Amino acid sequence: MEAAHGYAHDHGHDHAPTGLMRWLTTTNHKDIGTMYLWFSFSMFILGGIMALVIRAELFEPGLQVTEPEFFNSMTTYHGLIMVFGAIMPAFVGFANWLIPMQIGAPDMAFPRLNNWSFWLLPPAALLLILAQFAPGGGAGVGWTLYPPLAVQQGLSMDLTIFAVHVLGVSSIMGSINIITTLLNMRAPGMTLMRMPMFCWTWLITAYLLIAVMPVLAGAVTMLLTDRHLGTHFFNPAGGGDPVLFQHIFWFFGHPEVYIIAIPAFGVISQIVPAFSRKPLFGYASMVYATGSIAVLSFLVWAHHMYTVGMPVQAQLYFMFATMLIAVPTGVKVFNWVATMWKGSLSFETPMLFAIGFLFLFTLGGFTGLVLSIAPLDVQLHDTYYVVAHFHYVMVAGALFSAFGAVYFWLPKWTGRMYDERLGKLHFWLSFVFFNITFFVQHFSGLAGMPRRIPDYALQFVEFNAISSIGAFGFGVSQLLFLYIVVKTIRSGERAAQKQWEGADSLEWTALPSPAPYHSFETPPVIR
Amino acid sequence: MQLADAAQPQSHLPFARRIDPRIMLGKAARAVAGALLALWAGFACAEWRLGLQDQKTAVGEAIYDLHNAVVLICLVIFVGVFGTMFYAVWKHRKSVGHQAALFHENTTVEMIWTVIPFLILLGMAWPATKTLLDQRDASAADLTIKATGYQWKWHYDYLQEGVSFYSNLATPRAQIDNREPKGEHYLLEVDRELVVPVRKKVRILTTAADVLHAWYVPALAVKQDAIPGFMRDAWFRAEEPGVYRGQCAELCGKEHAFMPIVVRAVTQREFDQWVAEQKSLQAVVAGDAPAAAEPADGKGVYDQICQACHAAGLAGAPRTGDKAAWAPRIARGEAVLMQNALKGIRMMPPKGGNPGLSDQQVRAAVAYMVTQSK
Numbered sequence: 001m002e003a004a005h006g007y008a009h010d011h012g013h014d015h016a017p018t019g020l021m022r023w024l025t026t027t028n029h030k031d032i033g034t035m036y037l038w039f040s041f042s043m044f045i046l047g048g049i050m051a052l053v054i055r056a057e058l059f060e061p062g063l064q065v066t067e068p069e070f071f072n073s074m075t076t077y078h079g080l081i082m083v084f085g086a087i088m089p090a091f092v093g094f095a096n097w098l099i100p101m102q103i104g105a106p107d108m109a110f111p112r113l114n115n116w117s118f119w120l121l122p123p124a125a126l127l128l129i130l131a132q133f134a135p136g137g138g139a140g141v142g143w144t145l146y147p148p149l150a151v152q153q154g155l156s157m158d159l160t161i162f163a164v165h166v167l168g169v170s171s172i173m174g175s176i177n178i179i180t181t182l183l184n185m186r187a188p189g190m191t192l193m194r195m196p197m198f199c200w201t202w203l204i205t206a207y208l209l210i211a212v213m214p215v216l217a218g219a220v221t222m223l224l225t226d227r228h229l230g231t232h233f234f235n236p237a238g239g240g241d242p243v244l245f246q247h248i249f250w251f252f253g254h255p256e257v258y259i260i261a262i263p264a265f266g267v268i269s270q271i272v273p274a275f276s277r278k279p280l281f282g283y284a285s286m287v288y289a290t291g292s293i294a295v296l297s298f299l300v301w302a303h304h305m306y307t308v309g310m311p312v313q314a315q316l317y318f319m320f321a322t323m324l325i326a327v328p329t330g331v332k333v334f335n336w337v338a339t340m341w342k343g344s345l346s347f348e349t350p351m352l353f354a355i356g357f358l359f360l361f362t363l364g365g366f367t368g369l370v371l372s373i374a375p376l377d378v379q380l381h382d383t384y385y386v387v388a389h390f391h392y393v394m395v396a397g398a399l400f401s402a403f404g405a406v407y408f409w410l411p412k413w414t415g416r417m418y419d420e421r422l423g424k425l426h427f428w429l430s431f432v433f434f435n436i437t438f439f440v441q442h443f444s445g446l447a448g449m450p451r452r453i454p455d456y457a458l459q460f461v462e463f464n465a466i467s468s469i470g471a472f473g474f475g476v477s478q479l480l481f482l483y484i485v486v487k488t489i490r491s492g493e494r495a496a497q498k499q500w501e502g503a504d505s506l507e508w509t510a511l512p513s514p515a516p517y518h519s520f521e522t523p524p525v526i527r
Numbered sequence: 528m529q530l531a532d533a534a535q536p537q538s539h540l541p542f543a544r545r546i547d548p549r550i551m552l553g554k555a556a557r558a559v560a561g562a563l564l565a566l567w568a569g570f571a572c573a574e575w576r577l578g579l580q581d582q583k584t585a586v587g588e589a590i591y592d593l594h595n596a597v598v599l600i601c602l603v604i605f606v607g608v609f610g611t612m613f614y615a616v617w618k619h620r621k622s623v624g625h626q627a628a629l630f631h632e633n634t635t636v637e638m639i640w641t642v643i644p645f646l647i648l649l650g651m652a653w654p655a656t657k658t659l660l661d662q663r664d665a666s667a668a669d670l671t672i673k674a675t676g677y678q679w680k681w682h683y684d685y686l687q688e689g690v691s692f693y694s695n696l697a698t699p700r701a702q703i704d705n706r707e708p709k710g711e712h713y714l715l716e717v718d719r720e721l722v723v724p725v726r727k728k729v730r731i732l733t734t735a736a737d738v739l740h741a742w743y744v745p746a747l748a749v750k751q752d753a754i755p756g757f758m759r760d761a762w763f764r765a766e767e768p769g770v771y772r773g774q775c776a777e778l779c780g781k782e783h784a785f786m787p788i789v790v791r792a793v794t795q796r797e798f799d800q801w802v803a804e805q806k807s808l809q810a811v812v813a814g815d816a817p818a819a820a821e822p823a824d825g826k827g828v829y830d831q832i833c834q835a836c837h838a839a840g841l842a843g844a845p846r847t848g849d850k851a852a853w854a855p856r857i858a859r860g861e862a863v864l865m866q867n868a869l870k871g872i873r874m875m876p877p878k879g880g881n882p883g884l885s886d887q888q889v890r891a892a893v894a895y896m897v898t899q900s901k
Contacts, residue, residue: 061713062705068781142778148755149738149780236756242739243754277621279631307741307776308752309733309759312663316656323648327641334640337612342628344621355616359609366601373597373651375590375658378750379579382741382776443577448745450776453784455703457715457772459576502627 024119027111028517029096030413032118036093037406039121041482043085046129048475050078055437055471057454058464071454072140073156077128079143080160083260084167085125087394090402091263092117092174095202097413099178101507101515102196104187104524109180113173120170127163131156142452144253145220147234147245151227158227161220168213175206175213182206187506189526193287196505197280200287201266204294208255208262211298216252219245243308250301258297261393262290264361264401265332268354270505271404272336275351276343277502282335289328289335296325306377315374322372326365333362348500349423353404356431357397364392367442382452385445391438403430403481410485411499412507415514416492422484429477436470580745583771583792584763587748589658597651604647662748665762668730670723676733676740676753676775679782683721686732690805693880694719696785700843703785714784715772718835720791723765724798730762738780744773744788752777765792812883825895828888832879837896842874845900853900861893868893 017025026032053074057065066074096114100107108114132138134156141150141157150157182203186195195203223245225231232238234245273280280286303322306315336358345351367389371377380386403426411417440463445451449460456464495513507515510524582591619625673684677693684691697716701707710716723729733742733753742761743750751761765771773788793801808831829837829847840846845853856864868889871877878884 061709063703064705068784072778072781072783140778140781146739146778149778152738152780236754241757243757276627278627278629281630282632282637284632285637307750308754309757309761312660315659315663319655319659320652323652326648327644330644331637331641333608335637337608337615338633338636339631340612340615341619342625342630343615343619344625344627345616345619346621347616355612358612362605362608366605369601369651370594370597373593373655375586375655375662376594376597378662379590379594379745379748381750382743446579447576448580448743448773450743450774450784452778453774455714455784457774458709458711458713462575 025115027107027115029100029108029111029114029519030515030517032108032114033093033096033098034413035118036089036096036121039118039125040086040090040093040402043081043089043125044478047078047081047086048478050074050081052471052475054078055468058456059468060465061456061458061461063455066454068454069137069140072142072452073132073138075452076139076142076160077132080163081125081128082394083143083256084164085121085128087260087398087402088171089121091202091205091260091398092171094198094263094267094402094405094409095174095178097409098507099181099199099202100185101412101511101519102199102505103182103185103190104506104510104520104526105181105185106518106520108177109185110177113177117170117173117177120166120173124163124166124170127159127166131159131163134159144246144249145223146249147223147226147242150223151234158224161224164220165217168217171209171213175209178202178206179210187520187523187526193284194526197269197283197286198263198266198505201262201269201290204290205259205262208259208294208297212252212255212259215248216256219248219252222248243305246305246308247302250304251298253304254301255294255297257390257393258293260398261361262294264357264398265290267401267405267408268336268357270503271350271354271408272339272358274408274500274502274504275346275348275354276340277345278339278343279504280335281338281341282331285331286335289331292328293325296321296328300325303372303374303377306374307381319372319374323369325372326369329365333358333365344502348407348420349418349427350404350408350500352424352427353400353407356427357400357404360392360396360400360431360434364389364397367392379448380445382450383445384441384449384451387451388438388441388445391441395438396434400430403427406485408500409507410488411495412511412513412515414489414492415495415512416488417495417499418484418488418492422480422487426477426480426484429480430474433470433473433477437467437474438470440466440470582748583746583765583767583769584748585766586658586662586763587746589654589661590748593654593658596654600647600651665730665760667728668762669727671730671732672721672723673732673734673758674721674742674753676735676737676742676779676786678737678780679775679786681721681740681742681775681786681788682736685802688802688806690802690809692719692805693876694721694789695842695874696787697841698785699839699841712772715774715787715789717787717789718841720770720789722791722793722798722801724795725765725768725792727795728762728764730760733759733761739777740775740779740786741777742773742788743776744771744790746771747773747790749773750776765790768792768794809883812881812888825891825893828884828892829895832881832884833892833896836875836879844875847896847899850900853897857897857901861897864893864897865890 023031023035053066054071057071096108134154136154137156139153139156139160141153182199222233226233226235232240234240234242236242269280269286300318300322302310302314302318371380371386371389407418407423444460444463447459449456497512498508499513506524511519579591579594582588671686673686675682681694683694694717697718698714699707702709702713731742731749731751733751734757735753735755737755740753741750742753747763747765749761749763751759769792771790775783775786811831836842836844837847845856869878869886878889
């Protein structure tokens with residue numbers, strides 16, 4: 001960030017523009033990674049504010065803060081912004097910063113494409129924000145955009161559809177870049193099976209993205225033509241089928257879950273060995289497990305729609321296939337625990353977030369197993385149990401992993417060390433408030449509280465009040481994170497080249513802190 | 528159906544309901560204080576249910592037991608895995624001088640922790656499959672009811688009995704807007720309940736008129752999406768008499784939270800009686816009962832139909848006898864009143880949701896209400 005800026009001037013041959021033009025025209029993987037991360041954080045705050053509007057309304061029964069239409073649009077854009085604006089760009093940011101450094105490359109394979117993939121994001125975000133101000137307000141359909149409700153919506157729906165198109169284009173270009181970089185730009189001796197786990201997870205994720213983003217684009221395009229061009233893909237009056245959209249959406253949507261989770265696995269697979277001072281247990285099986293999860297993710301989509309009334313045989317197939325995912329996911333968790341076993345453990349902030357991830361993501365995995373069982377899902381589908389489940393996976397999973405990654409690599413990026421005491425405080429606040437917010441939602445869901453409602457029956461009062469208090473605590477705690485990062489950049493202590501004793505990937509062993517603007521001008525020697 | 532009262536200005540801006548920040552702040556402070564108090568009081572007497580609702584069907588019982596079993600197995604695994612991890616966290620710390628071992632793979636161990644979870648899953652899949660097959664077998668039903676989702680109410684058709692009606696939210700708007708204390712069954716009460724015989728296999732056919740809805744009653748273990756243009760089915764067999772409450776479970780627009788489902792399970796005798804009453808009521812409404820030959824009886828129609836909303840002022844309807852509410856309406860003339868009653872207005876469906884009424888009957892009922900409210 002700051003430091004990377006400093007390095008721009010070390011290379012006289014760059015003639016890089018300064019100021020705003022520098023960021024608009026940059027083709028440097030570190031600059032672009034930094035922009036991805038700041039963009040992601042600002043979207044995280046925006047999506048977080050929307051979440052707090054939701055929780056404020058749900059603090060008490062009755063309508064207090066919002067009209068139902070506005071409430072519905074908050075749930076819609078909270079979901080879209082967090083998934084497409086916050087979590088996905090955060091991990092693309094890590095990929096940009098880390099992949100060239102970890103494989104011994106000077107930069108990404110397609111630097112200009114890289115610039116363009118980032119600069120598509122702000123216009124897409126703008127479309128999502130503009131949708132709030134369209135006549136009639138934002139679309140109140142949920143992030144899943146199910147028709148026919150989505151066909152009923154106003155202009156905001158079209159803006160949202162275009163935003164999804166643009167985000168999809170950005171993701172596909174980013175993925176092409178990552179795959180090409182990983183397959184072609186590894187330093188001599190850096191064989192595929194020697195790549196750091198983070199690179200492996202991104203290789204797999206990038207393939208997933210290329211496979212499913214066009215599917216989502218297709219689904220929303222069909223929605224668009226149903227809305228404006230008189231097609232009847234999802235309109236039963238013209239021979240269409242509303243459920244078709246759900247099949248297409250979840251054929252994208254389930255791999256999407258792993259697009260978010262798999263890079264998070266990669267981060268955890270870097271952090272846990274570093275603070276255990278012991279190599280990752282079962283590297284090869286981790287690679288295979290990740291690959292199996294990716295393949296299985298294409299075969300289980302309809303477990304998101306057990307209640308549409310599909311034939312019972314289909315329900316059985318999707319139930320068995322979904323339960324099977326527990327096996328490779330279990331392997332990963334066991335391997336992480338085995339990595340810690342008989343290590344020499346220390347608990348700096350990144351490790352705390354990694355352990356928090358392990359603990360809570362596994363909980364989310366178990367509730368996932370419960371939901372995978374079709375007869376049980378009939379009680380839990382579209383209730384707060386599902387909300388609790390996917391927030392354990394998305395927040396305690398992906399977001400905690402992203403926080404861990406920032407604390408882990410911040411010394412490498414900025415050349416400065418964060419405040420360890422504040423970092424730990426941030427972890428504990430996040431951990432406690434996260435559980436206050438989401439653990440109780442399991443109970444509301446089991447008792448039958450549907451999701452996406454602005455008002456609820458009186459048996460859900462206590463758990464909702466607790467959840468809302470937790471949510472505001474969690475939200476405020478994230479301002480501490482911003483403070484810690486800014487403080488590190490401005491006045492953190494100098495970081496060592498190998499800040500973490502147990503870190504062993506190239507960015508720590510072969511590059512100084514902060515990392516030079518162009519990572520490797522000559523390929524490093526991999527032993 | 529629109530819950531919003533016409534008197535309340537509708538904002539098209541995507542902002543909060545009341546925009547004055549001082550009022551908002553005051554309200555927020557009072558809300559927080561009140562809620563903390565309520566919370567504290569709630570903690571003392573709350574039910575604190577942590578699991579599924581008590582199940583009233585055999586399939587529901589099976590689901591309940593299956594859930595408990597799966598959670599128990601998960602809990603054991605969780606304690607095992609994280610017991611191991613926290614042992615390592617405690618004993619294998621650098622700060623207690625533990626030296627890192629060098630092992631980083633072990634094929635045997637990895638085989639074991641691939642195969643054992645697989646076997647556990649097989650153990651879970653067996654009862655799950657049995658329960659699922661039972662749950663989805665809606666054949667040989669004693670009674671078939673079609674449930675049609677509308678934005679935002681349910682319509683029920685008893686296919687063999689020929690009884691059909693709309694079922695609307697009965698909670699007054701004032702409770703939702705916090706102007707009145709909330710009743711016991713807040714948001715889970717309807718004007719007309721779905722009445723079914725107990726210990727009979729009831730098949731619910733679901734469909735929808737506009738967008739997706741889902742027919743969900745937790746205690747009966749039924750959740751079935753209602754899809755426009757398609758018919759799906761589900762079934763339940765209530766084992767004991769009682770009232771079972773649920774609500775729409777698929778986002779269907781702004782009043783999604785306000786279209787509950789209430790099922791009343793009664794004995795076969797009571798059910799037959801109820802069906803007979805409904806049929807005679809419908810006959811009167813449809814105008815083929817002997818009474819219909821005589822001049823339209825305004826009070827009769829009112830007592831059977833209009834009073835459902837107008838007696839208590841539900842759903843924004845002006846209460847019969849409430850002169851203040853009626854005066855401006857009466858002032859607009861009989862033609863406008865008639866027009867509204869025939870075509871529907873705001874939450875009121877055309878002819879109060881009874882298309883079988885003749886225009887004359889509607890006119891008589893309107894005249895009756897006007898005389899009562901002058």
